[in-house]
Amino acid sequence: MIMRRDTYADRKYIIYGFFIVVGILFLIRLAYLQLFNDSFKLAADNNTRRDITIYPPRGLVFDRNDELIVYNEAVFDLMVIPNQLKPMDTLAFCKIVGISYENFVKRIKKAKKYSWRKASFFEKQISKEQTAYIQEKLYNYPGFYVQPNTLRKYPHPIAAHILGYIGEVNQKNLEQDSYYSQGDYMGKSGLERFYEKDLRGNKGVQKLMVDVYNREKGPFHEGKYDVAAQKGKNLYLGLDWIIQEYGEKLMVNKKGAIVAIDPKTGEILAMVTSTNYDPNLLTGRVRSKNYRILLKDTLKPLLNRALISSYPPGSTFKLINALIGLQEGVLHNGSRYACHNGFSFRGLHVGCHSHRSPLNLEESIQHSCNAYYCEVYRSILGNKNYANSEEGFRKWREYVTKMGFGVKYGIDLPSEKRGNIPKPEYYDKYYGKGHWNAITTISLSIGQGEILATPLQMANQAAFIANRGYYIAPHLVRAIGRPDSLNPRFTEKHYVGVDEKYFDIIVEGMSKVVSNGTARLARIDSVEVCGKTGTAQNPHGENHSVFIAFAPRNNPKIAIAVFIENSGYGGTWAAPISSLMIEKYLKGYISPKRSWLEKRMLEGNLLNVKKKDK
Amino acid sequence: MRERRGVFHGIDWVMIVIYLLLVFMGWINIYAAVYDQDHASIFDLSQRYGKQLMWIVASLLLGFVIILIDPKFFNQFAFLIYGISLLTLLFVLGFGKEVAGSKSWFQIGSFAIQPAEFVKFSTALALAHYLGNLGIKVDNLKATFYSALIILTPAALILLQNDTGSALVYVAFIFVLYRQGLSGNIFIIGFVFAALAILSLLLESAQAKLIMLALIFLMLGVAYLAMKHNIKNLIKLIGIFIIISAYVFSVDFAFSKLQPHQQVRIKVLLNMKDDPRGAGYNVNQSKIAIGSGGITGKGFLKGTQTKFNFVPEQSTDFIFCTVGEEWGFLGTSTVVGLFVVLLLRIVYVAERQRSHFSKIYGYGVASILFFHFTINVGMVLGILPVIGIPLPFFSYGGSSLWAFTILLFIFIRQDAERMQLL
Incomplete structure (x- = not known):
């Protein structure tokens, strides 16, 4: 073979050129990626970093004597990462966890649907004891691990409605507050919900290096970018767990509510609703099952009657009319009205029980005379200072509203109700403008008719009478975070628009109600209790038994309202229960002389009394 | 003795050194890509880096043996080797083992071998034999047709194995044909x-x-x-x-x-679909790995993308992104530079051949290496579609390393003989 002329020899340069051009293109591309673009560095960080959320412990709840009433118990969640699962003895595993095989298959399927690589909940809130047992065996089952979590616990099974419960966030919560992420828990009712932002604390973040299989490979940058979790703030309640518990016992087998307030501060000492439930039922894994059961219960144990149920206040409302009359100058202690078994006017008759007649103001309270208050109410609306009954009514309504009826106090619980104090417009519509007056609305004089009040409002009435003219909005949380950092929300004194001097007569009357009137069962040795009974007629059956009171008469420490549905006279049930609560709170014990009464109250079953038995 | 000394005397050490550098760097990066603290020894034969070392040693032996073979052997038996390799392709179609959708592997015990890798050099030999010995120019229809037949037959068989990437490699021979007279209009x-x-x-x-x-x-x-x-x-x-x-x-x-x-x-x-978690995942992760390397890289075994398995196929087709992450721009430009220098050197050496067979074979070697290099790096850098072909000498895998070694060393052997010839 001889060297020959190579006609295409120059083409080697084209080929050299090709190689060089590709090399240069690659270098340009590399320079762009590696030298002039930082976004890939960030992406690499995000790739290998997993933010592990550290859930802070939720704030604790203490009562007024620093008794712990809500705490957190350590529980564990069993997590599963589907792509790390290995063939395993499924049946043995099901037995360890305590679930059925079908359930196992379902959960694994759900986890796989969520993600193969990311952990999802397999079983939530496993007790410490069971976790210890499971964890021992878990090494046989790669892909499963346990992670700590907490569960609300209640050492005393009381105050379920006040404390409320927590539950998993829903879609709406997630949209409203970016703090939450899927699977988080938040307060769903009661204080847990109202003080959610204080109780929840602040989630922390632990940044870990993980590989593509989500396996932890140690802290990211030695934990430099971690955010420590801040634990939730504690709540210090005005509640006294002893009388709360006592009140709940007294209300067993009765429907109704008790609200006790420290009149000086507005702190709620007890808020009992009955029927109720053990707060431990609505926590953890059993929550949704129990919730359904409670929801179906015809006795409505989930309803906080103290706050939500509106009742006719009955005769306790006479005190309101008396105070308005006094302040308006249309009533004096000396005012006497006759009562002939009731009040009659042009064919209208409001009945009354037998008592001597005529009575003055004090005696009218003592004996709860209906006719007397029909007259008082008539004189308020017929006051010559106002153009007509409607104007008189407007004035009356203004007082009533100032005294805390038909309004909300902004209590620190969700779903407070305002009750009902009718507006003039309501009667205009019903009777026509100018066609109604004191007589057509006479029921209001004795706390019947359109008036509806919540037990909370009635307790507040006792409180402002105890304070002789003002109240502080009732509330549960005394301090947030530390016992001495007082809740700033509730310090303002609300004056009710009646001069202090007028209260003496009322208080005197209330004292006589207990000492020698309709509530003699409420007498306590050595403590002067002032109260007023009510027997609220209602369309649902037997009268409601109502009692409001405060004690001691001078320098009152407790104001209380007790409302027991369909149980008859106020003096029969509500008054004794009130007095037991007062005695327990003020003295710490029930005097042996009254133990028969305590027994009768504790054992009384009023749930089945529905029909009026004449 | 004299002849043997003569042989080693004529060897082109530039190509040998670049070859050794690339093989060694590949091994180091495979170690980084599959690094596992439980098996930290780079010689651990249960791990890919251990196995790759085994294959590297075997390759060096193979290269040494090729140097010892009479260079005329490859020319004379070019068509025979080509025919045998085509038969193995047919055979693998019938009895091969399917891996990841492609029926292109022979399983012998625990050992798997991919015949398609070896057909590249046999095709280069056959083409060089056909064009070189007869001094044929590819500027007429007949030569173009026969050349195309030689090139496209194995490509078609590989396509039948469902291994599109390996089949595409045969496009590379266009460079050989171009050098031998095929109209530049083809480009x-x-x-x-x-x-x-x-x-x-x-x-x-x-x-x-x-x-x-x-x-x-x-x-x-x-x-x-x-x-x-x-x-x-x-x-x-x-x-x-x-x-x-x-x-x-x-x-x-x-x-x-x-x-x-x-x-x-x-x-x-083509940006017609944005899918960073799905089909775009490899490339996206690979770009992240390379981009996060910066100028000097994160350091040997410090690559977070690499170490934590974010880039799939990292020790094989995506090995280049390990270089990018751990060695930075300095590392990647070095590798690109080495490849370009090697390619230029091959063409330079090819051009100095007096035998047409050797020259054309050299162009075949350069074309194949160039195509692999371009497609592989282009894919890793996200400028070419994902076509699963290895980076020569670098990627993990015995078959490809051996095949590239044979491909290159036959050429080195031919070149060493250039002085003796004629």
Whole structure:
């Protein structure tokens, strides 16, 4: 073979050129990626970093004597990462966890649907004891691990409605507050919900290096970018767990509510609703099952009657009319009205029980005379200072509203109700403008008719009478975070628009109600209790038994309202229960002389009394 | 003795050194890519880096043996070797083992071998034999046809194995044919048709394609105005237009015949589909790995992307991104530089051959290496579609390392003989 002329020899340069051009293109591309673009560095960080959320412990709840009433118990969640699962003895595993095989298959399927690589909940809130047992065996089952979590616990099974419960966030919560992420828990009712932002604390973040299989490979940058979790703030309640518990016992087998307030501060000492439930039922894994059961219960144990149920206040409302009359100058202690078994006017008759007649103001309270208050109410609306009954009514309504009826106090619980104090417009519509007056609305004089009040409002009435003219909005949380950092929300004194001097007569009357009137069962040795009974007629059956009171008469420490549905006279049930609560709170014990009464109250079953038995 | 000394004397050490450097760097990076603290020894034979070392040693032995073989052997037996390799391809089609959808592996015990890798050098040999010994120029239809037959037969067989990537490699021989006289228009035509293919994929609707064709028609019309106005030119242009039109509408059909994952990869590359978690995942993660390396890289074994398995196929097809992450721009430009120098050196050495066989074979070697290098690095850098072919000498895998070693060392052997020849 001889060297020959190579006609295409120059083409080697084209080929050299090709190689060089590709090399240069690659270098340009590399320079762009590696030298002039930082976004890939960030992406690499995000790739290998997993933010592990550290859930802070939720704030604790203490009562007024620093008794712990809500705490957190350590529980564990069993997590599963589907792509790390290995063939395993499924049946043995099901037995360890305590679930059925079908359930196992379902959960694994759900986890796989969520993600193969990311952990999802397999079983939530496993007790410490069971976790210890499971964890021992878990090494046989790669892909499963346990992670700590907490569960609300209640050492005393009381105050379920006040404390409320927590539950998993829903879609709406997630949209409203970016703090939450899927699977988080938040307060769903009661204080847990109202003080959610204080109780929840602040989630922390632990940044870990993980590989593509989500396996932890140690802290990211030695934990430099971690955010420590801040634990939730504690709540210090005005509640006294002893009388709360006592009140709940007294209300067993009765429907109704008790609200006790420290009149000086507005702190709620007890808020009992009955029927109720053990707060431990609505926590953890059993929550949704129990919730359904409670929801179906015809006795409505989930309803906080103290706050939500509106009742006719009955005769306790006479005190309101008396105070308005006094302040308006249309009533004096000396005012006497006759009562002939009731009040009659042009064919209208409001009945009354037998008592001597005529009575003055004090005696009218003592004996709860209906006719007397029909007259008082008539004189308020017929006051010559106002153009007509409607104007008189407007004035009356203004007082009533100032005294805390038909309004909300902004209590620190969700779903407070305002009750009902009718507006003039309501009667205009019903009777026509100018066609109604004191007589057509006479029921209001004795706390019947359109008036509806919540037990909370009635307790507040006792409180402002105890304070002789003002109240502080009732509330549960005394301090947030530390016992001495007082809740700033509730310090303002609300004056009710009646001069202090007028209260003496009322208080005197209330004292006589207990000492020698309709509530003699409420007498306590050595403590002067002032109260007023009510027997609220209602369309649902037997009268409601109502009692409001405060004690001691001078320098009152407790104001209380007790409302027991369909149980008859106020003096029969509500008054004794009130007095037991007062005695327990003020003295710490029930005097042996009254133990028969305590027994009768504790054992009384009023749930089945529905029909009026004449 | 004398002859042997002569052989080693004539060896081109530049290629040998670059080869050794690339193989060594590949091994180091495979170690980093599959590094596992439980098996930290780089010699651990249960791990890929241990196995790769084994294959490297075997490759060096193989290279040494090739140096000892009489160079005329490869020329004389070129067609025989080619024929045998085609038979193994047929054989693997019948009895091969299917791995990841491609039936292209022989399993012998625990050992798997991929015959397609070895057909590259046998095809280069056969082509060199056909063109070189007869001194044929590829400027006529007959030579073009026979060359194409030699090149496309193995490509077709590999395509039947469902290994599109390996089959595409045979396109590389265009460089050889070009050097031997194939019209340079082949590149222009290739470019035009590639552009048309991309355009017709981008313009999904038939209307858009018609508008494009109308524009082409106008352009051809203008071209006719500039040309001599005779029937011959008119027919030529009309012919071109008909071919283009048919082509544009057949692209969709051809595209639909591709496997779904390949369709998606092409669409992702053309930005017709944004899918960083799915088909774009590899490339996206690979770009992140390379980009996060910066100038000097994160350091050996410090790559977080690499170490934590974010990039799939990292020790094989995506090995280059390990270099990018741990060694930075300095590392990547070094590797690119080494490859370009090696390619230039091969062409330079090929050009100094006095035997046509050796020269053409050298061009075959350069073409194959160039194609692998371009496609692989282009894919890792996200500028070419994901086609699973290895980076020569670098990627993990015995078959490919041996095949590339054989490919290169036959050429080195031929070159060492250049002084003795004639």
